[in-house]
Amino acid sequence: MKIRHRAIVVAAVAGIAITGAAPAMAATASVTSPKPSAGASGGSTSGTTASFSAQGTLAALNGLKLSLAGDNGTTAVTVDPKAAVTLDGNTAKLLSLPIGAQVKLSGGTTGGVSVATRVDATSVRPFIAAGSVAGVDLEDRTISVTPLLAGEQATPKTYPVATDAKITLDGKAVALSALPVRAHLVVLGNVTSGTYSAKSLTAVSRWQLNLSGTVSALDAAKGTVTVNSKGAAVKLNVNPNATIQVNGAKVTLANLPIGATVNLTGIESTTGAQVAGITAKISPAKAFPARTLGRERFGVSGGCGTGPGPDRRPPGRPRSCPCRPSQ
Known part of the structure; x- marks a missing residue:
């Protein structure tokens, strides 16, 4: 479901995932024991x-x-002035190597002084991605992520997941296989020589729903409402205990007028969404004085009559119509 609140979701999930620093790179600095050269x-x-x-x-x-x-x-x-230096497999100058690169040195030690005659470096940079889970491949240990703020036809991006990656779902540590499709998540990791490696996956299976639009259809019996939002029709389930207001007055779902401008709040999850509150407004041109019972007492047209006036009963409708007080 593509709705405008997703930027808020991204920020919320990112707030959980980012603690002020990118994931630490697994690296060690080690020196082998010197071995005498041939002939020594x-x-x-x-x-x-x-x-x-x-x-x-x-x-x-x-x-x-x-x-x-x-x-x-x-x-x-x-480093020897004539040392061979490479960066990501290409010849480079020593001073062009970025801090944080993974480096392998080889050379010689004379009189306790080590001099490197070869320097091979691979660039490493942190990355962050926010999206929803499109799929998990346990055999290749990868996760496919659809950007939350991209279009409906966006192509998911696949990230290899490190074997020691930290993975959480709703604040609990889980295995990669436990991440459900549509869960919102933030991915943190490193890019080494162009190869991605996810070090941290922080996912949530539930998030806040906040949708605005115009009511295009409703089914009170099934407890659903359809809202047109930014050109898309979104059908949602409404909680039986949802609070619904029209122009400030409480109404039932059946009395929610078609064409009303609404703001819906509730909870969305990987299994669907449920509306907990609906605030609706109708323009004065569509509202009648709150004089009668039924829907019209909320200032909404569509009761027994067809327009404003002292008596809105259609021709032939008896005065005992339950939608109006007895006269």
Whole structure:
């Protein structure tokens, strides 16, 4: 159902999901034990070069010196001026590497000083997406999301979900398989070298309904009302205990006039929507004085008569008509 309140839903769900920071990137900074180069014998000496490798998140870059951050702290490494540097598989300059990139280093250690002769980096940036669940693929571990504010024909976007992703539904931790179609959610994650990975899925199965439009049809027996809103006809179930007012006066659903301008409130969920309140207004041109019983006492035309005046009974209608006081 496409209705205007979805921007509010997005903000509400995003408020649950975003706590002030993007999801932390899983990264470690580690350095392998130096290994003597070919031809070296015995222990390492001041003139012996040993190979080394390191990987982690680029935390700082200053000239030919960089720092990699990870779970075990920060590792500082000097880069050879002639080092081979790549970013997302393409040749790059060392100073063009973005902070936060995932970096793998290799090089040599001489006299306790490590110098990297190769730097391979992959760019990592956070992303956020808000939408409704279009489908879940458990085999590929992906989720398809239809943007909430897009058109009806919008194509869902599919995101791979990390195995350690945090997934919640209505505030409770759940498995990916528990997310129902049409649930509203916010997806947080990382994009590494153009590849998306969802790290957090925050979903809700119920949200506030707020719809405005014009009444085009109603079925009091079945408890439904149809409202034209922005060119679309939306049929909704009305709670039997719903509060309905027309021009400030309480009425039943059966007395809700066709053509009235209404604002509907209630709850929408993955299984449908239910209206809890209807506030209707009709223009003075359609309203008659509240003189009679039935629908006309609310200032609504359509009682026994066909127009304003002291006696609205159609020809042949006896004065004992129940829609008017006895005269």
